[in-house]
Amino acid sequence: MSAAPRFRPTLLLLAALSACSAGALQVRVLVVSGPQVTVRVPLPAPERGAGLGSGPLGAPAPLPAAAWAVGVTPDGSRLTLNGQDAGNVALYLPPTPGSVVEISSRTYRGGVQLRVQDGGVQAINVVDVEDYLRSVVPAEMPTSWPAAALGAQAVIARTYVAARINAAAPYDTCATERCQVYPGVRAETPASDAAVAATRGQVVAYGGQPASTYFSSDSGGYTASSAEVWGQALPYLPAQADPFSAGSPRARWRLEVGAEKVAEVAARYRVQVGALRSVAVTRLSPSGRPLEIALVGAAGTGRIDGANAGGFVRSLGAAGTRVVLDASALASGGPLVIEGSGAGHGVGLSQYGALGLARQGYSHLHLLGFYYPGTSLSVLAEVAEPRAQLLAGRPLPHPGAAWLAAHDVTGGVQ
Known part of the structure; x- marks a missing residue:
């Protein structure tokens, strides 16, 4: 007998599309992408008297969960569930109030959409925006802060x-x-x-x-x-003094970068000047960040300007781009010294x-x-x-x- 009937009810549930209720702004977050994704979802509550027993003090026993290994067919055209052809390029378990789903061993609120992409599987968590933020905020800022x-x-x-x-x-x-x-x-x-x-x-x-x-x-x-x-x-993203940005672990920092790495990074920005002799900021932005960097070497002079100047500094490993460059040791085989303040691109908050x-x-x-x-x-x-x-x-x-x-x-x- 084929194993297909064992997962057919869940397959039908996953394949069913459900409209979002009014007022619930749903966010679709790509959380996993790969050749195979494991998804675990709670099973519906059993009927009364189904014989599953009860937990401590008469509380309902924990429900079993259905685990599905989601992959793709050999031709890469359709999804598979536990090795069986699901017959679809996309499957969807819509979110319901209080629902959770486990995707590749991580638990998320909401539901999940699975789709074929480039011969693999994309798992997309579909979640109410407010529930989404409950995870994002603590991941982006220490929750001990005010x-x-x-x-x-x-x-x-x-x-x-x-x-x-x-x-x-x-x-x-x-x-x-x-x-x-x-x-x-x-x-x-x-x-x-x-x-x-x-x-x-x-x-x-x-x-x-x-x-x-x-x-x-x-x-x-x-x-x-x-x-x-x-x-x-953008008019609301200006350069402006920010006196309260202090006390961070990167308020002041120092970095040494070897000449070989400086030359390698410069080449990514299409600047190749041979053995380096100097690297200097020749033009600053209103916020004190480099808008032009001149590199002088045995084969001539090259310049990196505009937004690329900051990108060059970050590519060297700098935490931020409010920097002072000291290339005095380059000519004698020493490193480029970068001293800076702050971390990140510095735009906005x-x-x-x-x-x-x-x-x-x-x-x-x-x-x-x-x-x-x-x-x-x-x-x-x-x-x-x-x-x-x-x-x-x-x-x-x-x-x-x-x-x-x-x-x-x-x-x-x-």
Whole structure:
């Protein structure tokens, strides 16, 4: 007898598509991709008297879980379940209130969509945006930090993913640092859960749309503009003094890079000048980051400019790009010395700056107003369509004029 009937009920359940209920903005997160993915889902509750017994003190016994090894057929055209052809290129277990799913040994809230991609399997967690944030916030910021800092992180994480909801794409975001770190249920904590609940639905908006809420660990005392880092000027992502970004592990750092590695990285930026004699910053951005770097070698001079200048510094292993270069030892075979402040690209919210502001008693709205000047606070509307729609917003506050004058903050604050 064929083994197929043993998994047919679950197969039918997985294959059924279910519309999202109104008000629940669902996020599709690519969590695993590979030749085979293991998925474990709870089985439906048994009928009364089914003979499974009960747990301690008469509580229902833990339900067994169905585990499925999901792969692809030899021709790579369809999914398989426990080695049996599922007859579909995609299977879907929709989320229900309180549902969880285990994907490759990690537990996530919501449901799962499985699809064939490039001869392998993609496992996409489909989860309510607020449940998604319960995992993202503690993965991106220490939960021992003040509630205002955690609240700001929750809002910018919600805004980030709301801007990426796209029904035409196979998924909206990924679970790694390339998008937002999303480890699943194991990352959740009471403090971060509280921050998500306290800011429910809140997003940063500009022009009626979710803003690009970039953030980094530590601005090094001065945020970078989006124009200098990525070549795209956004009015709410300016270069501005950031006096509260202090006290991070990367507030001041030093790095030595051998001449061979400097030459190797420069070649990636199409600069090859032979044996290096000097490397110098020849033009700075308004935030004090390199906009042009000149490399002089035995075969001539080359330049790396614009956003590539910062990319070159980061590719050398630097934590950030607010740096001073010392190439005095290169000619004699020594290293290039890089001294810098801060960590990350420096655009938008600085997490250590948010920590400093929160410790001064400012709310999460003030933090957002300072790092994204000219934006407004909006709320996600309740819609049935798989997209993010914003309600009318109100301007975000920022620290008052007296505070700005006392800390000599200029540029970008309105």
